[in-house]
Amino acid sequence: MSSPKDSQELRVIGLPRRRVDARAKVTGQTRFADDIFLPRMAHCKLLRSPHPHARIRNIDTSRALAYPGIYLVLTGKDVPIQYGILPVSQDEQALCLDHVRHVGDPVAAVIAREELTAFEALDLIDVDYEILPTISDPEEALATPEPRIHDYGEAGNIHKQVALEFGDVQEGFAEADEIFEDTFFYQGNTHLPIEQHASVAIKDPDGKLTIWSSTQTPHYLHRALAKVLEMPAAHIRVIATPNGGGFGGKSDPFNHEIVVAKAALLLDRPVKICLTREEVFYCHRGRHPVLMKMKTGVKRDGTITGMHLQTLIDGGAYGSYGVASTFYCGALQTTTYHIPRYRYEGCRMFTNKPPCGPKRGHGTPQPRFGQEVQLDKIAEKLNIDPAELRLRIVESSGAVTANFFQLGTVQLAECIRRVVKSSRWNEKFHKLPEGRGVGLACSAYLTGAGLPIYWNKMPHSGVQLKFDRGGGVSLFCGATEIGQGSDDVLAGIVAEVLGIEPFDIRLFTGDTDLGPVDLGSYSSRVTLMAGNAALQAAQRGKAIITEAVAEKLGIAKERLRFADSRVYDAAAPEKTVTFREAVCIAEARFGTLGTVGSYTPPKSPALYKGGGVGPSPTYSYSAAVVEVQVNPVTGWVTVPKVWIAHDIGRALNPPLVRGQVEGSVYMGLGEALMEEQEFRRLPKKLSHALVHKFPSMLEYKSPTTLDMPEVFTELVEEPDPQGPFGAKEVGQGPLLPIMPAVANAVYDAVGVRIDEVPITPEKIMKALAEKKAGREPRFGPSHFPDIPWPEALRVPPPWKGGDGNAINEVIRGKNSRPEKEKVLAP
């Protein structure tokens, strides 16, 4: 979608501006889900399994039901229909029917007048569990096909396997001067939004259902509710309240949402739930722990001849987005540097832990960490500066990658040059005193998933505009505000096109009844997709108003301009009407004024099975330099400064863009240095259960104000033809280079390689001890298990005459998914 003519000066877009929802946020008036209090509202609490793996023999709720103040107790029998975010993994139950799969899996719900009463009555529910053996990690899962955590998947406890080959990688390795083979481990971590998930459901006066919920994906919650409650979707209204932080953690339909909806229907009164912080840790859907083996062949000048990546992915207890995550773990490796031959094998395992899912970067930070750390090793061995090496091999704008992703604008080289200059890289790299170092890394990310979760030909985003006689415009869209500024993006674009102020626009977003579908706030899709829909709707409105006003003023349509809340003759500005008058003129001429806009991504050239994950209308690029100080006595790492350049296309509202970059740097530093979702087994005599090591904010370490370094952010603005006014994504991409840049900086500082995150002082001390003993100065995984990989789907890359299709057919086991349930990328 093209941007409006640049000859016209922009009045809103690109200028720093108070976001449209800022006043509500700074006065505490933003209404989050738990801020909703309704008359006669009851409260819900969930009883969660204390066991990581067990059969439910029996649940006796009679004592709880008899407790004073209890309205209702629900168990799995009341909501037996399975659901899940992906069509291929409908493996969740709102309340477990007969099988619990992780500590925290809900088995019953109590609804009471007082929250305290509901909480107390949980103790009165008697559950008879038959304890099953617990599977704690992917290697144990591979070695333990029975008992199965789920009765679907590839085999045993293997949930999903992927094998794809784009060109002959062995040929690539034969051509190489040097071959590098490394294993890396990326620990799991969680989103930790400050807002705990909350939902309020109500049976409307006419008998329909409304639910307010802290969800990033009201459309998919809508689908799950219709399925589980066996109600027509048209009788369910989902309102996504502004999220108090999401980061991917509120993208699945959740147990508690379905339970309060069911309870509200049964009780005919509002029912609310707000999770405790401990429960938020059990909902999880966070970063998958991934063990990786990465083999890369290079020429002496740094040219990559081939890459082979294998991943072993810890999925936790449910499917969630895991099928997509498994593809994503291997999808975007090709989008930064030219890789002529690429092979990927990925394997996601079920384990008895809270399910993993999409966290900021979804599946790409893990292999990106490996790739960028390995490139650092390659640069050292080839004696090429790491920045120079990357500049030699960056992909170019408009390229089609080996795995058939159509790239848009690629300003990665410019990003690298910017951070090299601003950080004074050439004066620092290898030149700082012992204990001080700099590291560089790059990345790319989607600007929206090119295909929807449920494959259909309808738009991914729609916007309706209603033009008021008062000169205001009402905007209706399913897009969900999770803090990223989606409301502001929509208002800014419409205001720019119509020549009015963002404040003149009234927004109705995140509501499945009021607005057309937007698929949700995930995959960095809102600015480009909802933004393009808003742009189209506004341009259509402008065209109608232009025709009526031109006729009224008796001037040519081409001469009309919209600016400063006026419509005027560009050649004779005194010939003018206010925007309000213009709307009235148009309404008098054409009748009630309203327009719609919609957006569907371009068709991807990746036609092979699995090619649905990774295509995007365009990709963002980032480069970062991180400086570290490592204390050689304690292993403690401090980060004084980060320099980052991000290829944004165009910054629609610069302070918001900067905030996304800095927030990404912050979260990346947390993942690099401290954040981990860790589990431990209780001693054998105490049940041997696998429990979350620290389900609290105090023990789950995240960076505070005292940890945050200075960040020097530069935006590279080369408008991308796919984006509204040229804009690309910024919410996720800038996180990706941080973790490898930290690891590379630690190596520059003290000469040890930490091939896993988080990079804790303990790991640095161990590596320093290895170094001192004259052994390999490294901490990281030492092996990658033998995995029975399926035959790879072979897709010749574009430069080998490939057309995007595979040249072989792979016959999968009887457990593989049926063809009709083909899943596409979230």
Add this chain to the structure above:
Amino acid sequence: MSTIPRAAEKTAKIRLHLNGEDTDVTFAPYKTLLEVLREDLGHTGTKHGCELGECGACAVLLDGKPVLSCLVLALECDGRQVLTVEGLVSEGQLHPLQETFADLGAAQCGYCTPGILVTAKALLDENPHPTRYEIRQALSGNLCRCTGYLQIFEAVEAAMLKIAEKKDE
């Protein structure tokens, strides 16, 4: 049988000086100040992220000092002054901190914002010209997952200048 368990009976009664107004409230005595503000007084501007004193989202000013309202029993607050985010607006005007937080991108999702605003106000009330390091220290108990904190520091510094200018007028 009563449907209200004993612990939930509203047997406690206190008078707060809440955001400049005398406010009476009856509530169940086990409740924290956070719960009474949100549930019994409808002041939902104050948020919660953990109810364990870990995140800082529930910060309010008690007699001018920042406290975590999830760790304070409401019964302890009888006769005391409580300032929440709702009390920052004065005569229809945003507090300078609210203005600068809104203008400089210091509030993204806005969930930690009320706690940070009142904590920053307490800092500026006590120390009208804090250094960047003093701002970092004062806000070190307030977690924010969106911003990376830098725009928050800048907004506090910009508010500091605004307040100083007002005083000079």
